Amino acid sequence: MDQLTDIRFDFLPDPPDGIYLVGGALRDMLTGRTPLDIDLVVRGEITAMATQLAERTGGRLVDLGKKGFPLFRIVSPAATIDITPMTGQSIEADLQARDFTLNAMAYDLKAKRLIDCTGGLADIRRKVIRIVSPDAFVHDPARLVRAYRFAAELDFVLADATGEAIADHRHRIETVAGERIWAELIKILNTSRCAATFRLMAASGLLTAIFPELEPSIGCTQNRHHRFDVFEHSLRAVDCLETLLADFDRRFPDLATVARRAGLPGQAPLLKYSALLHDVGKPATRQIEADGRVRFPGHAAKSALIAQTINRRLRLSRQQDQITETVIRHHIRPLFLFIAWQNGTLGPNGKTRFFNRCGPLALPIVVHAMADIMAKGKTLENRDSDFIRFCHRLAVAHGIFQDRQATTKPLINGYDLINELGLAPSPRFKQLLSKVDEQRLCGTLSSREQALGWVRAYLKRSRPHADA
Numbered sequence: 001m002d003q004l005t006d007i008r009f010d011f012l013p014d015p016p017d018g019i020y021l022v023g024g025a026l027r028d029m030l031t032g033r034t035p036l037d038i039d040l041v042v043r044g045e046i047t048a049m050a051t052q053l054a055e056r057t058g059g060r061l062v063d064l065g066k067k068g069f070p071l072f073r074i075v076s077p078a079a080t081i082d083i084t085p086m087t088g089q090s091i092e093a094d095l096q097a098r099d100f101t102l103n104a105m106a107y108d109l110k111a112k113r114l115i116d117c118t119g120g121l122a123d124i125r126r127k128v129i130r131i132v133s134p135d136a137f138v139h140d141p142a143r144l145v146r147a148y149r150f151a152a153e154l155d156f157v158l159a160d161a162t163g164e165a166i167a168d169h170r171h172r173i174e175t176v177a178g179e180r181i182w183a184e185l186i187k188i189l190n191t192s193r194c195a196a197t198f199r200l201m202a203a204s205g206l207l208t209a210i211f212p213e214l215e216p217s218i219g220c221t222q223n224r225h226h227r228f229d230v231f232e233h234s235l236r237a238v239d240c241l242e243t244l245l246a247d248f249d250r251r252f253p254d255l256a257t258v259a260r261r262a263g264l265p266g267q268a269p270l271l272k273y274s275a276l277l278h279d280v281g282k283p284a285t286r287q288i289e290a291d292g293r294v295r296f297p298g299h300a301a302k303s304a305l306i307a308q309t310i311n312r313r314l315r316l317s318r319q320q321d322q323i324t325e326t327v328i329r330h331h332i333r334p335l336f337l338f339i340a341w342q343n344g345t346l347g348p349n350g351k352t353r354f355f356n357r358c359g360p361l362a363l364p365i366v367v368h369a370m371a372d373i374m375a376k377g378k379t380l381e382n383r384d385s386d387f388i389r390f391c392h393r394l395a396v397a398h399g400i401f402q403d404r405q406a407t408t409k410p411l412i413n414g415y416d417l418i419n420e421l422g423l424a425p426s427p428r429f430k431q432l433l434s435k436v437d438e439q440r441l442c443g444t445l446s447s448r449e450q451a452l453g454w455v456r457a458y459l460k461r462s463r464p465h466a467d468a
Helices: 023-030 047-057 091-096 120-126 143-154 160-175 178-189 194-204 206-210 212-217 230-246 253-261 264-277 299-314 318-329 333-342 348-374 382-407 414-419 428-441 448-467
Strands: 019-022 038-042 060-063 072-075 080-085 106-108 113-115
Touching: 019 023, 019 091, 023 038, 023 120, 047 060, 047 072, 047 080, 091 106, 091 113, 143 160, 143 178, 143 194, 143 206, 160 194, 160 206, 178 194, 178 264, 178 299, 194 206, 194 230, 194 264, 206 212, 212 230, 212 264, 212 299, 230 264, 230 348, 253 264, 253 382, 264 299, 264 318, 264 348, 299 318, 318 348, 333 348, 333 382, 348 382, 348 428, 382 428, 414 428, 414 448, 428 448
Parallel strands: 038 080
Antiparallel strands: 019 038, 019 106, 060 072, 072 080, 106 113
């Protein structure tokens, strides 16, 4: 409690009658975290108080209130302060209407005392998330996801009764705006406990209430290489990916620079989200061959389309949608490259085409593929270990590819095709220059003379086909 007795807000009136520190700021202080902003509840009308505090802090006053719910935000260099009026006749009544006990405490800034009428402090000490009232999820169903978000961020557990209430009310999540759900999900994805949290959400039925598209994957069995059904495999893929990313630099020290340059750490939340949905299209593409083999032709493309529908419902940004769609659509490409390598048909151009096609997401896709293969069973088979080693070499090759992109320029241009080879300008120029650049990036060509010679040979090889 010492961190509370030391609270000093010099911008407040003296004495600060009827002003209470509440919500996230108070919770963070009590859990040893630094508050990102300040939440104040004020007894009575708040407009004059908000104006006064804005002047005292030198901040900008923003009216965020909606009809029937006044709310002012003060944005200043020192802090962001949210000010709301007290709900009910007393601060205790206000707290009783809040979501979870850890958020239902107030600190009286005049009396310098904690007001805890719901047992929030005890729950914080026990590391428990508990709803204030049985109707908490009825009043705001977004709290269904928020409960898990707090558990993930704080490493707390849900009280048994709260978990049961989530299972009972999970259907209410359908009434919540997609952007509110995504705002909670992205915070879960940003934690190091995302995989475990998703599994808890799956156990309560909330995960499939948010993602009904995952429902058909429960019990959808796979081929002999997979021990688990599609749903369990997807949860395990998130887990494997989270573990792999957390341990990436130690496991692959030679890729640390490549990973940072590719922005891999910053891609972690969307990679985990993509892992959850990467096989969502499998049930719709499942086929059983005459010999009994199970196949999923085109499942990556189907999964990408379904993911885009989900993304629109959750209101992901355009960039977030593009990242997840690309990762899911191409997540199986490293496996195709591996099969070609095993068959002796993979040349340097195959890798370069993959790097060019997937751009800055090539390395995240390779890492996703590693996690995908790790999630097939409880232990890795020899072929799976070979695939992990292949992915490591593929990532190394991507680093070399990036170096060539950054340090070398195209060897020839359209003027060279006209002046040196006597070609007339045509749409084919783009194809020729693209092929030459592909050879440059895979290291086959390194000079202008080599590039021109390659084009001459290529045109000579392709001329009989053109004449025919």
